[in-house]
Amino acid sequence: MTAPAPAISFEFFPPQNMAATFRLWDAVQTLSPLDPRFVSVTYGAGGTTRDLTLEAVGALHASSGLKVAAHLTCVSATKAETLALADQFAAAGVSDIVALRGDPPKGSGGFTPHPEGFSGSVELIGALAAKGTFNIRVGAYPDPHPEAAYEGADVDHLKAKFDAGADEALTQFFFEPETFLRFRDACAAKGIDKPIVPGILPIENWKGVKSFAQRCGAPIPQWLDDAFATAERDGRADLLAVALCTEMCTKLREEGVDTLHFYTLNRPELTRDVCHALGVTPKVALQEVA
Ligand code: FAD
Numbered sequence: 001m002t003a004p005a006p007a008i009s010f011e012f013f014p015p016q017n018m019a020a021t022f023r024l025w026d027a028v029q030t031l032s033p034l035d036p037r038f039v040s041v042t043y044g045a046g047g048t049t050r051d052l053t054l055e056a057v058g059a060l061h062a063s064s065g066l067k068v069a070a071h072l073t074c075v076s077a078t079k080a081e082t083l084a085l086a087d088q089f090a091a092a093g094v095s096d097i098v099a100l101r102g103d104p105p106k107g108s109g110g111f112t113p114h115p116e117g118f119s120g121s122v123e124l125i126g127a128l129a130a131k132g133t134f135n136i137r138v139g140a141y142p143d144p145h146p147e148a149a150y151e152g153a154d155v156d157h158l159k160a161k162f163d164a165g166a167d168e169a170l171t172q173f174f175f176e177p178e179t180f181l182r183f184r185d186a187c188a189a190k191g192i193d194k195p196i197v198p199g200i201l202p203i204e205n206w207k208g209v210k211s212f213a214q215r216c217g218a219p220i221p222q223w224l225d226d227a228f229a230t231a232e233r234d235g236r237a238d239l240l241a242v243a244l245c246t247e248m249c250t251k252l253r254e255e256g257v258d259t260l261h262f263y264t265l266n267r268p269e270l271t272r273d274v275c276h277a278l279g280v281t282p283k284v285a286l287q288e289v290a
Pocket of ligand 1: 043044045072073098099100102120139153154170171
Protein backbone atom coordinates (compact mmCIF):
# COMPACT_ATOMS: atom_id res chain seq x y z
CA MET A 1 0.00 0.00 0.00
CA THR A 2 1.31 3.47 -0.85
CA ALA A 3 2.12 5.58 2.21
CA PRO A 4 0.22 8.86 2.42
CA ALA A 5 2.17 11.87 1.17
CA PRO A 6 4.25 13.62 3.82
CA ALA A 7 3.32 16.94 5.40
CA ILE A 8 5.69 19.64 4.20
CA SER A 9 6.87 23.16 4.92
CA PHE A 10 9.16 25.57 3.07
CA GLU A 11 11.85 28.04 4.10
CA PHE A 12 12.41 31.26 2.15
CA PHE A 13 14.72 34.20 2.71
CA PRO A 14 13.63 37.85 2.55
CA PRO A 15 14.34 39.58 -0.77
CA GLN A 16 16.85 42.46 -0.85
CA ASN A 17 15.87 44.04 -4.19
CA MET A 18 13.13 44.12 -6.80
CA ALA A 19 14.43 41.15 -8.83
CA ALA A 20 14.71 39.04 -5.66
CA THR A 21 11.17 40.07 -4.68
CA PHE A 22 9.84 38.73 -7.98
CA ARG A 23 11.81 35.48 -7.45
CA LEU A 24 10.32 35.05 -3.98
CA TRP A 25 6.75 35.53 -5.21
CA ASP A 26 7.42 33.16 -8.09
CA ALA A 27 8.70 30.58 -5.60
CA VAL A 28 5.66 31.09 -3.37
CA GLN A 29 3.25 30.77 -6.29
CA THR A 30 4.95 27.61 -7.48
CA LEU A 31 5.00 25.93 -4.07
CA SER A 32 1.84 27.16 -2.34
CA PRO A 33 -0.49 24.76 -4.25
CA LEU A 34 1.38 21.93 -2.48
CA ASP A 35 -0.44 23.04 0.67
CA PRO A 36 2.48 23.45 3.12
CA ARG A 37 1.85 23.37 6.88
CA PHE A 38 3.66 26.73 6.99
CA VAL A 39 6.32 28.73 5.20
CA SER A 40 9.12 30.40 7.11
CA VAL A 41 11.17 33.52 6.42
CA THR A 42 14.77 33.69 7.64
CA TYR A 43 16.46 36.47 9.59
CA GLY A 44 19.83 37.57 8.17
CA ALA A 45 23.06 36.53 9.86
CA GLY A 46 24.08 39.15 12.41
CA GLY A 47 20.48 40.36 12.63
CA THR A 48 20.91 42.14 9.28
CA THR A 49 17.45 41.73 7.78
CA ARG A 50 15.24 42.85 10.65
CA ASP A 51 13.05 45.18 8.51
CA LEU A 52 13.17 42.98 5.39
CA THR A 53 12.08 39.93 7.38
CA LEU A 54 9.25 41.87 9.01
CA GLU A 55 8.14 43.21 5.63
CA ALA A 56 8.29 39.81 3.88
CA VAL A 57 6.51 38.04 6.73
CA GLY A 58 3.73 40.64 6.78
CA ALA A 59 3.31 40.59 2.98
CA LEU A 60 3.28 36.78 2.80
CA HIS A 61 0.77 36.55 5.63
CA ALA A 62 -1.50 39.16 4.05
CA SER A 63 -1.31 37.94 0.45
CA SER A 64 -0.49 34.25 0.18
CA GLY A 65 -3.13 32.62 2.36
CA LEU A 66 -0.37 30.50 3.91
CA LYS A 67 0.57 30.13 7.58
CA VAL A 68 3.81 32.07 7.98
CA ALA A 69 6.57 31.61 10.55
CA ALA A 70 9.14 34.32 11.23
CA HIS A 71 12.72 33.46 12.14
CA LEU A 72 13.99 35.52 15.06
CA THR A 73 17.55 35.62 16.42
CA CYS A 74 19.07 37.32 19.42
CA VAL A 75 22.28 38.54 17.76
CA SER A 76 23.20 42.24 18.15
CA ALA A 77 19.99 43.25 19.92
CA THR A 78 18.78 43.90 23.46
CA LYS A 79 16.14 41.65 24.97
CA ALA A 80 13.64 44.50 24.68
CA GLU A 81 14.38 44.99 20.96
CA THR A 82 14.12 41.26 20.24
CA LEU A 83 10.81 40.90 22.06
CA ALA A 84 9.48 44.10 20.47
CA LEU A 85 10.13 42.53 17.06
CA ALA A 86 8.29 39.37 18.16
CA ASP A 87 5.38 41.62 19.11
CA GLN A 88 5.53 43.27 15.68
CA PHE A 89 5.34 39.83 14.04
CA ALA A 90 2.29 39.11 16.18
CA ALA A 91 0.73 42.46 15.27
CA ALA A 92 1.21 41.52 11.59
CA GLY A 93 -0.80 38.34 12.29
CA VAL A 94 2.18 35.97 12.62
CA SER A 95 2.38 33.99 15.84
CA ASP A 96 4.70 31.20 14.61
CA ILE A 97 8.34 31.91 15.39
CA VAL A 98 11.53 29.99 14.62
CA ALA A 99 13.59 31.06 17.64
CA LEU A 100 17.36 30.93 17.23
CA ARG A 101 20.50 32.23 18.80
CA GLY A 102 21.61 33.18 15.32
CA ASP A 103 24.87 33.43 13.48
CA PRO A 104 27.06 36.40 14.43
CA PRO A 105 27.98 39.10 11.88
CA LYS A 106 30.59 37.89 9.33
CA GLY A 107 34.16 38.21 10.59
CA SER A 108 33.15 38.77 14.23
CA GLY A 109 34.77 35.50 15.31
CA GLY A 110 31.90 34.02 17.29
CA PHE A 111 28.70 34.75 19.18
CA THR A 112 28.92 37.26 22.01
CA PRO A 113 25.63 38.17 23.63
CA HIS A 114 24.64 41.84 23.51
CA PRO A 115 25.24 43.30 27.01
CA GLU A 116 21.48 43.66 27.43
CA GLY A 117 20.58 40.78 25.13
CA PHE A 118 19.59 37.13 25.43
CA SER A 119 22.42 34.80 26.35
CA GLY A 120 21.34 32.28 23.70
CA SER A 121 18.45 30.40 22.17
CA VAL A 122 17.22 28.79 25.40
CA GLU A 123 16.72 32.13 27.16
CA LEU A 124 14.97 33.56 24.07
CA ILE A 125 12.65 30.54 23.86
CA GLY A 126 11.78 30.91 27.55
CA ALA A 127 10.90 34.60 27.07
CA LEU A 128 8.73 33.87 24.02
CA ALA A 129 7.03 30.95 25.75
CA ALA A 130 6.26 33.18 28.76
CA LYS A 131 4.13 35.36 26.48
CA GLY A 132 1.90 32.32 25.94
CA THR A 133 0.87 33.32 22.41
CA PHE A 134 3.60 31.97 20.14
CA ASN A 135 4.04 28.60 18.46
CA ILE A 136 7.79 28.15 18.85
CA ARG A 137 10.05 26.16 16.54
CA VAL A 138 13.78 25.81 17.08
CA GLY A 139 16.91 24.62 15.26
CA ALA A 140 18.48 21.17 15.77
CA TYR A 141 21.73 19.67 14.51
CA PRO A 142 21.96 16.02 13.36
CA ASP A 143 25.58 16.64 12.31
CA PRO A 144 27.31 18.26 15.29
CA HIS A 145 27.07 22.07 15.42
CA PRO A 146 30.60 23.55 15.20
CA GLU A 147 30.20 24.84 18.78
CA ALA A 148 29.09 21.52 20.27
CA ALA A 149 31.33 21.04 23.31
CA TYR A 150 31.09 17.23 23.41
CA GLU A 151 29.45 14.36 21.53
CA GLY A 152 25.76 14.56 22.29
CA ALA A 153 25.86 18.27 23.26
CA ASP A 154 23.34 19.10 20.54
CA VAL A 155 20.89 16.56 21.94
CA ASP A 156 21.23 17.93 25.48
CA HIS A 157 20.87 21.46 24.17
CA LEU A 158 17.77 20.55 22.16
CA LYS A 159 16.26 19.04 25.32
CA ALA A 160 16.92 22.35 27.11
CA LYS A 161 15.10 24.17 24.30
CA PHE A 162 12.03 21.92 24.58
CA ASP A 163 12.12 22.24 28.37
CA ALA A 164 12.13 26.04 27.90
CA GLY A 165 8.90 25.84 25.88
CA ALA A 166 9.71 24.97 22.26
CA ASP A 167 6.99 23.08 20.39
CA GLU A 168 8.90 21.58 17.44
CA ALA A 169 12.44 21.37 16.07
CA LEU A 170 13.57 21.84 12.47
CA THR A 171 16.95 20.36 11.71
CA GLN A 172 19.91 21.68 9.78
CA PHE A 173 20.23 19.89 6.42
CA PHE A 174 22.25 16.68 6.21
CA PHE A 175 23.43 14.44 3.38
CA GLU A 176 22.47 10.91 4.45
CA PRO A 177 19.25 9.69 6.10
CA GLU A 178 21.18 7.74 8.75
CA THR A 179 22.51 11.05 10.11
CA PHE A 180 18.98 12.15 10.97
CA LEU A 181 17.82 8.73 12.15
CA ARG A 182 20.77 8.41 14.58
CA PHE A 183 20.02 11.90 15.93
CA ARG A 184 16.32 11.07 16.30
CA ASP A 185 17.23 7.90 18.25
CA ALA A 186 19.64 9.84 20.50
CA CYS A 187 16.92 12.43 21.20
CA ALA A 188 14.38 9.70 22.03
CA ALA A 189 16.92 8.08 24.37
CA LYS A 190 17.14 11.41 26.25
CA GLY A 191 13.37 11.49 26.65
CA ILE A 192 12.61 14.06 23.92
CA ASP A 193 9.11 13.33 22.66
CA LYS A 194 8.29 16.53 20.75
CA PRO A 195 8.41 16.57 16.93
CA ILE A 196 11.81 16.80 15.23
CA VAL A 197 11.35 17.60 11.54
CA PRO A 198 14.23 16.90 9.15
CA GLY A 199 15.45 19.90 7.16
CA ILE A 200 15.81 18.89 3.50
CA LEU A 201 18.02 20.71 1.03
CA PRO A 202 17.55 19.84 -2.66
CA ILE A 203 21.08 20.60 -3.88
CA GLU A 204 20.91 23.21 -6.63
CA ASN A 205 24.50 24.37 -6.42
CA TRP A 206 26.86 21.68 -5.15
CA LYS A 207 29.89 24.00 -4.88
CA GLY A 208 27.96 26.43 -2.66
CA VAL A 209 26.47 23.66 -0.51
CA LYS A 210 29.85 21.99 -0.13
CA SER A 211 31.52 25.19 0.98
CA PHE A 212 28.69 25.91 3.48
CA ALA A 213 28.94 22.36 4.86
CA GLN A 214 32.72 22.72 5.20
CA ARG A 215 32.25 25.99 7.14
CA CYS A 216 29.77 24.19 9.45
CA GLY A 217 32.12 21.23 9.86
CA ALA A 218 29.49 18.85 8.44
CA PRO A 219 31.12 15.73 6.94
CA ILE A 220 30.73 15.51 3.15
CA PRO A 221 30.42 11.94 1.83
CA GLN A 222 33.01 11.26 -0.89
CA TRP A 223 30.43 9.39 -3.01
CA LEU A 224 28.27 12.53 -3.10
CA ASP A 225 31.14 14.75 -4.18
CA ASP A 226 32.05 12.24 -6.92
CA ALA A 227 28.43 11.95 -8.05
CA PHE A 228 28.05 15.74 -8.45
CA ALA A 229 31.42 16.02 -10.24
CA THR A 230 30.22 13.50 -12.83
CA ALA A 231 26.69 14.94 -13.10
CA GLU A 232 28.00 18.50 -13.51
CA ARG A 233 30.38 17.37 -16.23
CA ASP A 234 27.41 15.77 -18.04
CA GLY A 235 25.04 18.71 -17.44
CA ARG A 236 22.72 16.55 -15.32
CA ALA A 237 23.24 17.99 -11.84
CA ASP A 238 19.56 18.95 -11.40
CA LEU A 239 18.43 15.43 -12.27
CA LEU A 240 20.90 13.99 -9.76
CA ALA A 241 19.77 16.47 -7.10
CA VAL A 242 16.10 15.52 -7.47
CA ALA A 243 16.88 11.79 -7.57
CA LEU A 244 19.12 11.84 -4.49
CA CYS A 245 16.83 14.09 -2.49
CA THR A 246 13.79 11.97 -3.35
CA GLU A 247 15.66 8.81 -2.38
CA MET A 248 16.72 10.30 0.96
CA CYS A 249 13.18 11.49 1.74
CA THR A 250 11.79 8.08 0.76
CA LYS A 251 14.17 6.35 3.19
CA LEU A 252 13.13 8.78 5.93
CA ARG A 253 9.48 8.05 5.12
CA GLU A 254 10.15 4.31 5.41
CA GLU A 255 11.54 5.00 8.89
CA GLY A 256 8.32 6.68 9.98
CA VAL A 257 9.13 10.32 9.20
CA ASP A 258 5.86 11.94 8.12
CA THR A 259 6.87 15.61 8.01
CA LEU A 260 9.61 17.34 6.00
CA HIS A 261 10.90 20.92 5.98
CA PHE A 262 12.46 22.09 2.70
CA TYR A 263 15.18 24.71 2.33
CA THR A 264 14.09 26.30 -0.95
CA LEU A 265 16.68 29.10 -1.20
CA ASN A 266 13.81 30.89 -3.02
CA ARG A 267 14.36 28.51 -6.00
CA PRO A 268 11.20 26.39 -6.19
CA GLU A 269 11.84 23.96 -9.05
CA LEU A 270 13.86 21.22 -7.35
CA THR A 271 11.73 21.33 -4.20
CA ARG A 272 8.56 21.09 -6.31
CA ASP A 273 9.95 18.15 -8.31
CA VAL A 274 10.98 16.28 -5.13
CA CYS A 275 7.57 16.93 -3.56
CA HIS A 276 5.79 15.64 -6.67
CA ALA A 277 7.98 12.52 -6.64
CA LEU A 278 6.97 11.96 -2.99
CA GLY A 279 3.31 12.13 -3.91
CA VAL A 280 2.73 15.70 -2.71
CA THR A 281 0.62 17.13 -5.51
CA PRO A 282 -1.23 20.45 -5.90
CA LYS A 283 -4.22 20.68 -3.56
CA VAL A 284 -5.42 24.26 -3.67
CA ALA A 285 -6.02 26.76 -6.41
CA LEU A 286 -3.21 29.22 -6.94
CA GLN A 287 -3.61 32.23 -4.69
CA GLU A 288 -3.45 35.67 -6.22
CA VAL A 289 -0.26 37.23 -4.85
CA ALA A 290 0.46 40.90 -5.06
P1 FAD B 1 21.80 26.66 19.59
O1 FAD B 1 21.14 25.36 19.29
O2 FAD B 1 21.34 27.41 20.77
O3 FAD B 1 23.36 26.42 19.68
C1 FAD B 1 24.02 25.63 18.70
C2 FAD B 1 24.83 24.54 19.39
O4 FAD B 1 25.88 25.18 20.12
C3 FAD B 1 24.04 23.73 20.40
O5 FAD B 1 23.36 22.65 19.81
C4 FAD B 1 25.13 23.35 21.37
O6 FAD B 1 25.85 22.25 20.90
C5 FAD B 1 26.01 24.57 21.38
N1 FAD B 1 25.57 25.54 22.42
C6 FAD B 1 25.16 26.82 22.22
N2 FAD B 1 24.85 27.42 23.39
C7 FAD B 1 25.09 26.50 24.35
C8 FAD B 1 24.97 26.51 25.77
N3 FAD B 1 24.56 27.58 26.43
N4 FAD B 1 25.29 25.38 26.44
C9 FAD B 1 25.72 24.28 25.79
N5 FAD B 1 25.84 24.21 24.45
C10 FAD B 1 25.53 25.30 23.74
N6 FAD B 1 20.68 31.74 11.46
C11 FAD B 1 20.34 33.03 11.26
O7 FAD B 1 21.14 33.95 11.50
N7 FAD B 1 19.10 33.36 10.76
C12 FAD B 1 18.16 32.42 10.49
O8 FAD B 1 17.06 32.75 10.05
C13 FAD B 1 18.49 31.05 10.72
N8 FAD B 1 17.57 30.06 10.52
C14 FAD B 1 17.89 28.76 10.86
C15 FAD B 1 16.89 27.78 10.76
C16 FAD B 1 17.15 26.46 11.14
C17 FAD B 1 16.07 25.43 11.04
C18 FAD B 1 18.46 26.11 11.61
C19 FAD B 1 18.77 24.71 12.01
C20 FAD B 1 19.44 27.09 11.71
C21 FAD B 1 19.18 28.41 11.35
N9 FAD B 1 20.13 29.43 11.46
C22 FAD B 1 19.80 30.74 11.22
C23 FAD B 1 21.51 29.10 11.85
C24 FAD B 1 21.71 29.27 13.35
O9 FAD B 1 21.46 30.58 13.76
C25 FAD B 1 23.17 28.92 13.65
O10 FAD B 1 23.41 27.55 13.44
C26 FAD B 1 23.64 29.34 15.02
O11 FAD B 1 25.06 29.17 15.07
C27 FAD B 1 23.01 28.55 16.13
O12 FAD B 1 21.72 28.96 16.44
P2 FAD B 1 20.72 27.98 17.28
O13 FAD B 1 19.63 28.75 17.88
O14 FAD B 1 20.35 26.83 16.49
O15 FAD B 1 21.78 27.62 18.39
